[in-house]
Amino acid sequence: xTGVSQDPRHKITKRGQNVTFRCDPIxxxxxxxxxxxxxxxxxxxxxxxxxxxxLEKSRLLSDRFSAERPKxxxxxxxxxxxxxxxxxxxxxxxxxxxxxxxxxxxxGPGTRLTVT
Amino acid sequence: xKEVEQNSGxxxxxxxxxxxxxxxxxxxxxQSFFWYRQYSGKSPELIMSIYSNGDKEDGRFTAQLNKAxxxxxxxxxxxxxxxxxxxxxxxxxxxxxxxxxxxTILTVxx
Numbered sequence: 016x017t018g019v020s021q022d023p024r025h026k027i028t029k030r031g032q033n034v035t036f037r038c039d040p041i042x043x044x045x046x047x048x049x050x051x052x053x054x055x056x057x058x059x060x061x062x063x064x065x066x067x068x069x070l071e072k073s074r075l076l077s078d079r080f081s082a083e084r085p086k087x088x089x090x091x092x093x094x095x096x097x098x099x100x101x102x103x104x105x106x107x108x109x110x111x112x113x114x115x116x117x118x119x120x121x122x123g124p125g126t127r128l129t130v131t
Numbered sequence: 132x133k134e135v136e137q138n139s140g141x142x143x144x145x146x147x148x149x150x151x152x153x154x155x156x157x158x159x160x161x162q163s164f165f166w167y168r169q170y171s172g173k174s175p176e177l178i179m180s181i182y183s184n185g186d187k188e189d190g191r192f193t194a195q196l197n198k199a200x201x202x203x204x205x206x207x208x209x210x211x212x213x214x215x216x217x218x219x220x221x222x223x224x225x226x227x228x229x230x231x232x233x234x235t236i237l238t239v240x241x
Contacts, residue, residue: 055233055234057233073228104174106174106175112226118226120177120229124173
């Protein structure tokens with residue numbers, strides 16, 4: 016059973032560029048979550064999907080951020096016109112809704128974004 | 132008031148001692164409670180989950196939940212230097228988002 020995977024692991028980009036991150040959840044998991052974490056803080060919720068449906072999006076998420084999960088498997092998170100304040104670790108997690116332990120979310124290794 | 136609050140520490144304990152980490156939350160409707168361990172530069176790793184009042188033990192770890200007091204704690208017995216990490220308390224409702232505290236830095240010194 017492979018865990019959650021994320022690609023790339025590191026991304027350096029210039030301000031104003033667009034970036035896209037990919038997350039592959041644990042294979043049987045139907046829920047997928049995106050969080051962002053800055054130094055010294057806990058992860059902050061961005062959005063989540065059940066299968067292909069996006070069920071909640073944080074109001075902190077600007078219009079520059081968009082996420083998709085087109086076939087209910089992998090997900091992408093795109094940031095348009097990046098700003099230096101977008102520099103953070105972007106974390107993906109997955110869970111399996113409907114089972115006794117299904118509230119548990121398991122995180123991938125993260126994508127560290129640096130905007131110069 | 133923050134939704135989930137933890138002492139940021141650092142908490143320093145000698146090897147072999149009990150480390151006690153605390154967390155309070157503000158939403159009385161919260162249903163699920165988790166402790167994650169995060170090593171520097173790595174992603175959070177789930178170590179304990181608890182859903183009902185009382186204690187839950189798993190090896191050297193014990194999670195305690197008191198919903199009336201809106202309080203969650205994690206005890207680590209026989210602390211080891213490898214337990215040195217940031218411990219994140221997370222609170223959830225149903226299958227939705229988790230809300231995290233800022234984390235407590237734990238240092239176990241030989």
